[in-house]
Amino acid sequence: MTLWNYYHTPASVDEALELLRSYAGKARVIAGGTDLLLDIRQGHLPPPEALIDITRIGELCDLHQDGDWLVLGAGVTHTRIVSTDLIAARATCLVESCGVVGGPQVRNVGTLGGNVAHALPAGDGTTSLVALDAEAEVILDGERRWYPIRELFVGPGMSLLDPTRDLLIRFRFKLSGPYEATAFKRIMRPQGVALPILGCAAWVRLDESGEYYADVRLCIGPVDRVPVRAEAVEAALCGQPVGSDAVERAIQAAHEGLHPRTSRYRATAEYRDEMIDVLLRRVLPLAAERAQTGQAVPEGVGIE
């Protein structure tokens, strides 16, 4: 089956936008294509007339530090993220999550931008971007502006971006500083589709004693149609001393606030509830320890 007819590799954002305009809704943006082409091949999307490959646009392949911020082009592959030492040290959860997406062949071409644009409620990279409080620069209906990452998610598999018109340019987020750190873990099953039963990314800032949670951002998913922050859990942790009591408080708050569903081929709600406990017990102490020591070595990259 012919999945597309024309393939363009524009060198600039303007050229890409012009191409999209010229196809008037009949062309789609492609980055790695590891989700998109399967969707077309499996009949979830009609074959577009043309694919506009954004991975040769300099701006979208850019990865650089800007003061305390990291700027990450939407066309940067998972592999490049995982092998960037700066991200491993100061946005560890992103390496831990991008490092378990697919296998090496998929990570070598699949991009974080593509993952976000695909808008799965529990994409591993997305979960971490939410905990990192990342922003995304997009060109939406011709207008370039920054959005909080969560605003790109409209529904399951539904993005704010129109893939026949709009472009996701890049992400930015603050790298963790002193007393700050992140961690990501997920729970999988060996059968069926390789999507997480539940994933969890945490960003923590401890106070200067290193003994208390000063600020926490937590994303656990899927618990909703779109990725969400576990705000009640975050609140329950703030001001608490680091340790198992805090984790148990977090777990209690999570059970009050988060209500994961049963999904037939993934997990029961009951199991997911249990996994909230497990993930919080695994992720929070790890993030806190990293924040205390200032050392972070990503765990589970490649195989959890």
Added chain:
Amino acid sequence: MSKLTLTVNDQTYDLDVPESRTLAQVLRYDLGLTGTKIGCEEAECGICTVLVDGVPVDSCIYPAFKAQGAAVTTIEGLAHNGELHPLQKAFVEHGAVQCGFCTPGLIMTSVALLRGNPDPDDHDIKVALKDTYCRCTGYTSVINAIHSAASELRGEGAQPWCSVATVEPLKAVGRAVPPPETVDKVTGRARFTDDYIFPGMLYGRTLRAAYPHARILSIDTSKAKALPGVLAVLTHEDVPGENIHGLVYSDWPALAADKVRYMGDPVAVVAAETPDLAAQALALIEVEYEPLPVVADPEYARTPEAPHVHEEWPDGNLLKHIKVRHGDIEQGFAGSDVIVEHEYRTPTIEHAFMEPECAIGVPAGYDDEHAKLTIYVGSQIPYSDRQQTARALGLPEDAIRVRGTLIGGGFGGKEDIAGQIHVAMLAQTTGRPVKMLYTRQESLLFHPKRHATIIRIKTGAKRDGTLVAVQAELYGDGGAYASLSDKVMTRATTHATGPYVVPNAKIDCYVMYTNNPPSGAFRGFGVTQSAFAVEQNMDMVAEAIGMDPVEFRLKNAQKVGETTATGQLLRESVGLLETLERVNTSMRGADAGFQWGWREGGKAYGWGVASAYKNTGLGGGAPDRAVAEVEVFPNSIAEVRTSSADMGQGLTAVLAQITAEELGLPVSAVRVLLSDTDLTPDGGPTTASRQTYVSGNAARYAASTMRDALRAVAAERMSVPPDQIVFEDGCVRYNGSSVALGEVVGWMQEEGLEAKARYQYDAPKTQPLGTGGDMHFAFSYATQAALVEVDLETGAVKVLKVVAANDVGRAINPRTLEGQVEGGIAMGLGNCLTEEYIIEDGVPWSTLFARYKIPSIKHTPQIVSHLVEHPTADGPYGAKGVGEITSINTTPAICNAIYHATGVRIYRIPVDQDALLRALKAGEAEVRTTWHDVK
């Protein structure tokens, strides 16, 4: 068309190709580099991996124009000036190649790994190859091969293959020689069916049913026929002969006529100039259906209200009731001190051979090479293909030639007809060659699978540990067509006592027609399912009487002189006790504090043991024969010919070794020709672990007949007593003088004799079930112990180690045999932990590879293998079957281990971590549901 510039294997190409091409398509179809294989087109299996600027990518979903200007490396680019890359050499040396279809992907992924990491550890290898599947090897040999190649690339020399201990080898038999086609499989030269292209070739596609059960009211092909570029659209009305096929029962229409019985039923076939046009034509065929109620499970199928899948079948949906009666079951249980009774369920399991089905039909008279209608196909039973195709086409069998190509894995899934009849019809209709390649998704939908079963089994024993009685009731989901259901479920039934002495047995099995995909042959052939139930009941009985599980098995094990529940006296070659003892010793190690289960941190650990036996050969009274032909040429090269199939298991090596041994030739001087109905005599089906034994014997006797003929001529010419001539090193020798074998061939030819011998080997006669006597001429025995780790927080199960001992009679080729052991364990592990083909009301959910997980390299446990060699008198050099026995007891061993680790019994596979955790939390002692049973 736009210009695509690529540098492929150091050669730059400017190509005019459609922009819609994937990289795999450009490599395979535009550049003819067919070493790159396509396995799923879902970015799941990784076997299409090539390097783009040094980076491994899945070429099947990589747009070719994405690689514009890039340097691409494929499997064909690794060897330089005929010198294999160290990885290619290591894959051959370490037995990391079986069917060879995934080999290019594995090697290319490994090339990238070693470029970035010259000294990877096991974890690094598992990370790199996590998404590059292999269904045959079980990955252990792959890991070893990569370590070896890394060592060579570092300048530290390749690592040798470590042989498992065997009896003293002969000159050729017992040696670890690679099958002759192995080098072609590591270089990409090996050709599978889709790698063949003929001028003027058309592309076929199949329209499949829209419902699992429906009456066909009308089929309108006119719009499809009118599409330019479409050369044929055929329905049941166009079947020239009888519209029926089937392996045991003829119940499967070549093209559905009055109704469809499962979602994979073929309704129409088309041939068109391009695959795209063929697909478009399918969409234009209009079929009007009247949907019928669906028979979705075998228990329902047996109820009076269930509609009949085959109205004409006299027994309703009952395909067969199979019975074993032995002793007096009432008395048996009356005399039992302990009785354990449980119900077990096993799901439908998919073969997931890496090469989807492909067949090419070339019409009669197409060219000099194709005077006859010719079918190219990778099939486990070429002569049966010919017979079934001839019947459907209304042709005499000898008007058709089936030419076997290499087979990218079979495991029982390439015994039934797939596209053979369709391509023959389309080729004859259009007068042009027609290729029919199934997509992975079509393969998942269409071919017969492992039977889902429900097994209720009751085991009785005395307090002293003597087994007294087994009663069992089995339901097998036969699916829409009989395929090999009768035989498979007979095996499940007769083996439902386990490999033990059971004086009283009553076993009933009901094989039912349903509207699910047909069930047929699959490695283990029914015994995989019954062993899951039998071996857990054995452990429970042992526990109830307070006996060690190994001791309990040792006490009841079949031995020479005992009789099976089908009335067969075991006269020889019963190595079960030794397999138990070897595994037991290995499992317990030197540590006096051995425990079956323990906890450490948040993990529970447990060992579990299971034994099994499996017949070699067809048995049950079926004549089991193979014919082989051996010819020696004046250049001292011999050729052995039989139609038996090599689907990666290493039969070619076995036949070459046996022929070499008998003729005193080096193995490299023996060619093997398989699977050609015009050039090779009938070797029978490649099933039932029978080829080493049956075709091996045919080759052996053909070769020894050849040797005797050569001896007679040589004796006369050399004027020496025939019995003093020695055949060795490619020569005939007498008292210090030596003549090349080829020279003796010349002498024969001078006398007008052909240096060719043909032998029909008939295996020892067997008896049908229920008549007593020998149902089988040999059994293989095995014991496995599995060590598992259960995460008490998540319920996740990991197999850390498997200790296996297999009684194989005689190891003809220890390296390919180890490949069967390691691959069998991996398949057993998948059967237990990762795999289930889900069907809902007749409609498969498992329609994608993404929804059906086979074990990847990350699941690979440490394997300790022991070979036990209790020779069987009639087997070649004592050998018996090994292909299936290696896989059967892995699942129950893992489940027994989970019990020892957690106290929870698994009555339903695959093991569901969700249900296991919930059972642990609730303090329940059993799991009866699996991962999709939730509402």
